[in-house]
Amino acid sequence: MESSMAAEKLDTETRQEQIAEAALSIVASHGMKGLSVAAVARRVGIVPSAIYRHFHGKDDVLDAVFDLFRTKIMGNVTAVRGETQDPLERLQRLLMRHVRLIRENEALPRIIFSEEVHYQSVARRARLHGIIRDFLQEVAQIVREGQRAGNVKANLDPKTVSLVFIGLFQPAAVLWHLTGGGFDVTRHARKAWKIFRRAIEAR
Amino acid sequence: MESSMAAEKLDTETRQEQIAEAALSIVASHGMKGLSVAAVARRVGIVPSAIYRHFHGKDDVLDAVFDLFRTKIMGNVTAVRGETQDPLERLQRLLMRHVRLIRENEALPRIIFSEEVHYQSVARRARLHGIIRDFLQEVAQIVREGQRAGNVKANLDPKTVSLVFIGLFQPAAVLWHLTGGGFDVTRHARKAWKIFRRAIEAR
DNA sequence: TGTACATCAGTGAACGCGCGTTCACTGATGTAC
DNA sequence: TGTACATCAGTGAACGCGCGTTCACTGATGTAC
Numbered sequence: 057m058e059s060s061m062a063a064e065k066l067d068t069e070t071r072q073e074q075i076a077e078a079a080l081s082i083v084a085s086h087g088m089k090g091l092s093v094a095a096v097a098r099r100v101g102i103v104p105s106a107i108y109r110h111f112h113g114k115d116d117v118l119d120a121v122f123d124l125f126r127t128k129i130m131g132n133v134t135a136v137r138g139e140t141q142d143p144l145e146r147l148q149r150l151l152m153r154h155v156r157l158i159r160e161n162e163a164l165p166r167i168i169f170s171e172e173v174h175y176q177s178v179a180r181r182a183r184l185h186g187i188i189r190d191f192l193q194e195v196a197q198i199v200r201e202g203q204r205a206g207n208v209k210a211n212l213d214p215k216t217v218s219l220v221f222i223g224l225f226q227p228a229a230v231l232w233h234l235t236g237g238g239f240d241v242t243r244h245a246r247k248a249w250k251i252f253r254r255a256i257e258a259r
Numbered sequence: 260m261e262s263s264m265a266a267e268k269l270d271t272e273t274r275q276e277q278i279a280e281a282a283l284s285i286v287a288s289h290g291m292k293g294l295s296v297a298a299v300a301r302r303v304g305i306v307p308s309a310i311y312r313h314f315h316g317k318d319d320v321l322d323a324v325f326d327l328f329r330t331k332i333m334g335n336v337t338a339v340r341g342e343t344q345d346p347l348e349r350l351q352r353l354l355m356r357h358v359r360l361i362r363e364n365e366a367l368p369r370i371i372f373s374e375e376v377h378y379q380s381v382a383r384r385a386r387l388h389g390i391i392r393d394f395l396q397e398v399a400q401i402v403r404e405g406q407r408a409g410n411v412k413a414n415l416d417p418k419t420v421s422l423v424f425i426g427l428f429q430p431a432a433v434l435w436h437l438t439g440g441g442f443d444v445t446r447h448a449r450k451a452w453k454i455f456r457r458a459i460e461a462r
Numbered sequence: 463t464g465t466a467c468a469t470c471a472g473t474g475a476a477c478g479c480g481c482g483t484t485c486a487c488t489g490a491t492g493t494a495c
Numbered sequence: 496t497g498t499a500c501a502t503c504a505g506t507g508a509a510c511g512c513g514c515g516t517t518c519a520c521t522g523a524t525g526t527a528c
Contacts, residue, residue, distance in 0.1 A: 169372030185437040223426025255458030
């Protein structure tokens with residue numbers, strides 16, 4: 057039986073990657089509550105105590121998950137910047153990419169809203185805040201470029217706009233969760249984008 | 260010592276109210292994670308096992324919290340309907356009321372985003388979904404009235420508008436949490452409202 | 463108005479469960495000679 | 496090329512902790528007579 061055999065021995069670096077990916081995948085499918093050391097170990101194919109060969113503890117694993125998380129979010133910004141020069145087009149593409157990211161990787165909202173993050177430690181909360189702030193600043197930066205180019209109304213506060221931008225998909229994501237995937241976030245995002253564009257576009 | 264004396268005996272109805280209020284207050288201050296039977300009992304001034312004289316179990320307590328929650332949210336809608344006839348004015352007032360509700364009662368977002376709700380049972384998820392759906396429908400109804408009166412652009416989908424409306428404060432609430440209350444949600448809501456109004460107002 | 467009894471809220475000890483973590487061990491891998 | 500040894504990933508048993516829940520009891524409250 058597979059289950060009674062000792063797992064293959066792999067170097068720490070490889071295992072760390074596997075464990076982080078496994079953890080992220082578990083958060084996506086079972087939420088932060090389902091993220092136990094045992095569950096991660098099972099998915100990687102080792103015994104729970106073996107996790108401690110590669111991480112100091114569960115907190116350390118969570119930090120690794122955060123790294124993956126940040127990488128995925130920021131990757132979208134970079135990609136969009138490479139795809140087009142037009143600020144409004146960039147925002148629209150970023151919106152649709154984000155929706156896809158949420159749909160393919162449910163972990164994102166689960167992490168953001170989890171109380172493990174909000175209460176467990178000040179450091180972790182600060183870390184998550186940093187990720188979100190960086191993302192907001194990237195959005196605000198695109199807005200500013202749009203204002204400079206004359207595409208976006210000049211008297212709007214870029215930071216406010218960036219928060220409203222996030223608001224275009226965040227409530228929809230919650231609804232998607234509550235309906236068990238029955239709500240069409242993509243469709244909503246497209247409609248919401250038109251409303252948003254109408255609000256910020258210079259005419 | 261107070262702590263070594265037996266608590267006063269009160270009838271179940273009174274205790275149920277006290278327990279529900281205590282639970283809501285604990286969620287507000289310590290999140291869903293802090294909501295333990297022991298914590299609720301301590302706040303009410305009885306022993307943990309005494310909770311079971313008035314509720315079947317923790318799940319039952321959570322249901323009572325949901326009732327309070329629904330009452331508070333829907334109360335805002337009713338209040339706003341009584342304050343003014345103008346649809347846009349109603350929406351603006353509803354936004355500001357909601358922001359205040361979140362600030363005074365942090366429990367609201369904590370409940371909405373908690374995994375206890377999203378995973379624990381299908382029934383509870385359906386219940387929360389019902390509350391949010393009802394709220395969204397009330398907002399959509401106000402939008403429809405605005406369209407009929409010629410104040411709101413007629414070609415907009417009321418449901419989409421209601422979700423974007425929620426998006427005006429939801430991301431701000433998250434940021435408020437992450438900064439430990441350092442982010443000015445009220446100020447953001449006022450600015451976001453102007454952007455929103457510009458998007459939906461008929462001209 | 464006074465007494466006997468039923469009702470039921472409050473108590474504290476105890477249990478079971480899940481979970482993160484520790485630790486002595488095993489045995490495969492790769493390096494030194 | 497072959498052998499001895501150090502390194503270190505994987506194992507499984509065990510522990511401690513928090514938490515929801517049960518249960519036999521206590522004793523105050525209010526009703527029946």
